Amino acid sequence: MxxxxxxxxxxxxxxxxxxxxxxxxxxxxxxxRIYEGQLAVLGRRRVGEVIQKMADGERRHLAVFEKMIVERRVRPTLLSPLWHVAGFALGAGTALMGEKAAMACTVAVEEVIDEHYARQAEALGA
Structure with missing residues (x-):
């Protein structure tokens, strides 16, 4: 049962x-990778500082999950090569459309991540 x-x-x-x-x-x-794509296009502009801070935060988060993957012996996704290319392309593409588009992408990414983690916390009973 x-x-x-x-x-x-x-x-x-x-x-x-x-x-x-x-x-x-x-x-x-x-x-x-999205932020790295944005930085490739906008990194030398003033908005590049904001994007760099976001990227630094994601690097810290990624390091936590990389540690968890090793410690808990979790198989990483097989789609990493796709995220490598697609994430960078999305970031660079939105940055090529301009700072507003890049920032809209950034806001959307962060909102989706927040919602995702909230659903996970609920599923875990946290």
């Missing part, structure tokens, strides 16, 4: 945590 709130076939709590770590690691990597 499945545990309370779980259906047959649902991942057990430990597998759910591993999946969350994998997804979060990929998300932090993708976000960093």
């Amino acid at each position: 499945a545990a309370k709130g779980r259906m047959p076939g649902d991942p057990d709590p430990e597998e759910m945590k591993r999946r969350m770590i994998r997804v979060d690691h990929a998300g932090e990597y993708g976000a960093l």
Whole structure:
């Protein structure tokens, strides 16, 4: 019989945590690549300082998840090469459209991340 709130076939709590770590690691990597793409285009402008601070934050977050992946023996996503290219392209593309577009992308990324983590916390009962 499945545990309370779980259906047959649902991942057990430990597998759910591993999946969350994998997804979060990929998300932090993708976000960093977006900011790196933006910096490649706008890095020498005044807005580059703001983007650099965002990128530095993502680097710190990514380091936490990289440590968790090793410590908890979680397989990283197989899609990292895709996020490497797609994240940079999204960042550079929005930056090429101008500072407003780049900042709109940044706001959207951060909002999605916040919502994602809130849903995870709820799923974990936090």
